[in-house]
Amino acid sequence: MRRRKKNLQIILKKNEDIKTENKGCVHCGRLKELRKKAGLSRHELFEKTGISVQTIARLEQNNVVTATDTLVKLADYFKRPYGYLLGEETPSLEKYSLSPELKSILIKFLDKLMEAKSSPLELLDAVCVLIDAQAGQVGTRKGIEEEEEVLGLWWSIISAYEQSKWDTMIVKSKALICLAEALGRVHLAALGHAYTAKAVRNIAGEHAGENAEDELRKIPHEKEFQSALVFRMFGKIYSQAERLDEALKEYQKAESLMIESRRDDTLFLLERAKLLRNLSCVHRKLAEKAGESGDQEGKAGHLEEARKYLERCGDSIGRFAKTIEHEAGIEKLLLTYSWAWYYKVAGRREDAIDSAKQALKLAEQLEQAEYAAKIKMFLFHLYMEIGRKEDAIQYYGVIFPLEKYSGGRFKWHYENLILPHQSRILASLVKHFRRQKKDCDALIRQRQMLDSDKPE
Numbered sequence: 001m002r003r004r005k006k007n008l009q010i011i012l013k014k015n016e017d018i019k020t021e022n023k024g025c026v027h028c029g030r031l032k033e034l035r036k037k038a039g040l041s042r043h044e045l046f047e048k049t050g051i052s053v054q055t056i057a058r059l060e061q062n063n064v065v066t067a068t069d070t071l072v073k074l075a076d077y078f079k080r081p082y083g084y085l086l087g088e089e090t091p092s093l094e095k096y097s098l099s100p101e102l103k104s105i106l107i108k109f110l111d112k113l114m115e116a117k118s119s120p121l122e123l124l125d126a127v128c129v130l131i132d133a134q135a136g137q138v139g140t141r142k143g144i145e146e147e148e149e150v151l152g153l154w155w156s157i158i159s160a161y162e163q164s165k166w167d168t169m170i171v172k173s174k175a176l177i178c179l180a181e182a183l184g185r186v187h188l189a190a191l192g193h194a195y196t197a198k199a200v201r202n203i204a205g206e207h208a209g210e211n212a213e214d215e216l217r218k219i220p221h222e223k224e225f226q227s228a229l230v231f232r233m234f235g236k237i238y239s240q241a242e243r244l245d246e247a248l249k250e251y252q253k254a255e256s257l258m259i260e261s262r263r264d265d266t267l268f269l270l271e272r273a274k275l276l277r278n279l280s281c282v283h284r285k286l287a288e289k290a291g292e293s294g295d296q297e298g299k300a301g302h303l304e305e306a307r308k309y310l311e312r313c314g315d316s317i318g319r320f321a322k323t324i325e326h327e328a329g330i331e332k333l334l335l336t337y338s339w340a341w342y343y344k345v346a347g348r349r350e351d352a353i354d355s356a357k358q359a360l361k362l363a364e365q366l367e368q369a370e371y372a373a374k375i376k377m378f379l380f381h382l383y384m385e386i387g388r389k390e391d392a393i394q395y396y397g398v399i400f401p402l403e404k405y406s407g408g409r410f411k412w413h414y415e416n417l418i419l420p421h422q423s424r425i426l427a428s429l430v431k432h433f434r435r436q437k438k439d440c441d442a443l444i445r446q447r448q449m450l451d452s453d454k455p456e
Contacts, residue, residue, distance in 0.1 A: 030085055032060045034078045049073045050266030050323030070265055076155075153179060154188075157195050158267065169199040190219040194229050201236065209237045228254040228261075232275050239282050240412075244289065251279045266320045273316040273331050277338055280309035284338075288345045306342055310335065326366070333362040337375060344382065353382055373398050373405065374413050381417035384425065396425055 035045055035056075042056045051070055059070075074085055153176040160169035177192035179185075197215035201208050216233055235250035254275050261268070287302035313335055321328040340355035356379050363372035376398040383392035399405040399418055406414045 031056075031074065034074075034080065034085075035060075038078070045077075047322065049077050050320060052264045055264060073265075154191075157192075161195070161198070164202070166199040166203045170196055170203075173199065186220070191227075191229075193218045194227070194233060197233050198229075201233070209240055213237050228257040228271065228275065231257070232271075232278060235278060235282070239278070239285070242285075244282055244286050247282045248279075248286070251275065251282060255279065266323045269316055269320045270324065270327060270331070273313050273320075273335075276309045276313035276316060277331075277335060280306045280313065280338055280342070283309065284342055284345050291345070303342070303346055306345075310338055310342060313338075329362065329366050330368065333359055333366060333368065333371060336362060337371070337378075340375075340378065349382055349386055353379065356382065370409060373410065377405075377410075377413045377417045380425075381421065384421040389425065392421075392425065 035042070038045075040048070042053045042060075045051070045056055046053050051073060055070065071085060078085075153172055157169055157172045157176065160166075160172060173192045173196040177189050177196070180188035180192060193215050197212040200215060201212035212233065216230060216237075219230060231250045231254035235247045235254065238244070238247035238250060258268075258272055258275065283302045283306040287299045287306060290296075290298035290302060313331075317328055317331045317335065321332075336355055337359040340352045340359060343349070343352035343355060356375055360372055360375045360379070363369075363375060376395040380392050380395035380398075383389070383395070399414065404410070
């Protein structure tokens with residue numbers, strides 16, 4: 001993030017149209033003017049954008065360089081070009097627009113491709129290649145307009161992420177990589193690779209972890225390229241591969257960077273909440289592993305760390321719950337489900353069941369069918385572990401059709417929570433249906449007897 005701020009300042013210095021004394025800074029007068037015109041207090045602007053009151057006050061009091069996402073949020077809310085907020089005195093291009101020259105080339109090129117009945121993937125590849133080849137056209141007006149192109153792509157990636165549109169996120173991230181490389185913006189290209197890896201991992205599949213790791217490996221290893229996002233992504237990949245010690249090290253690197261950072265915007269708080277939950281998860285897995293090896297002291301230590309991180313995660317979610325309600329709702333759902341897993345490993349199965357049911361209720365309210373299915377598998381597993389087969393049966397039906405729930409994102413849950421109990425539950429179901437058939441046959445015989453007793 002600090003490097004992105006520095007890049008923004010360097011690029012803006014090249015723009016002769018910027019007349020402010022501190023080039024590359026949010027113009028304090030412009031921001032205050034827009035806020036006053038909208039009739040908003042600083043606190044009201046915080047509630048609408050998620051930018052803290054302290055940050056707004058700092059931006060209004062001094063011309064300072066700010067994080068890109070803060071600039072984007074302000075520009076989007078006030079419906080003004082980024083250049084205006086940065087003190088530009090001449091009209092700039094509309095937000096997210098390509099230069100007219102490149103637009104003309106793209107339209108002609110795409111018309112030809114569509115006439116040739118090219119597939120969507122071929123069209124995408126062609127656009128990426130064209131942008132790369134016509135790099136000089138992308139930023140025909142140097143400076144802030146060039147930065148607007150980058151910010152437009154960057155914000156569309158964030159939007160795709162918030163809506164779980166992984167395919168769109170990959171497309172936009174790849175486009176950002178092409179554009180950033182063409183403009184010599186190596187740090188933005190690194191960010192593009194990180195977001196591509198994030199989307200690839202979320203799509204899942206047989207080689208999702210390997211493909212995501214390959215994407216992250218494209219980011220230079222120099223210290224200046226290291227970020228909390230990259231470390232957290234490596235941690236998730238290692239955790240899913242049960243390389244728990246490596247995962248913990250990556251998560252701890254990410255935590256150290258976040259502690260050093262002074263950011264307090266909503267997206268940062270969201271990323272922090274995810275990291276704290278990830279840290280809790282890896283400690284919980286390490287506790288489970290220690291318990292299996294008979295190391296009760298190690299288990300207790302890791303469980304204590306897992307509990308602390310879950311509590312901190314809850315505090316972090318509370319700080320952005322009002323600004324991005326849907327995403328906060330999903331984080332609350334995942335936190336509640338994480339508590340259920342924590343209680344399970346701690347041997348508190350009734351607490352685990354209660355937390356899982358709360359998480360299931362949240363998943364259904366938020367219409368998160370995938371999470372709901374996973375939680376039902378977890379509840380099935382818990383009830384089978386404590387011998388309550390009748391309760392387990394009500395959640396067993398979630399795994400049908402098997403081709404949907406035995407692979408992809410559900411593979412781990414199916415193999416670890418369903419398969420170990422498969423033969424026992426099937427035997428119970430057979431007995432259950434036989435008993436139902438027996439009761440049904442008895443009712444039929446009783447009805448036949450009543451019919452035969454009726455007078456003709």
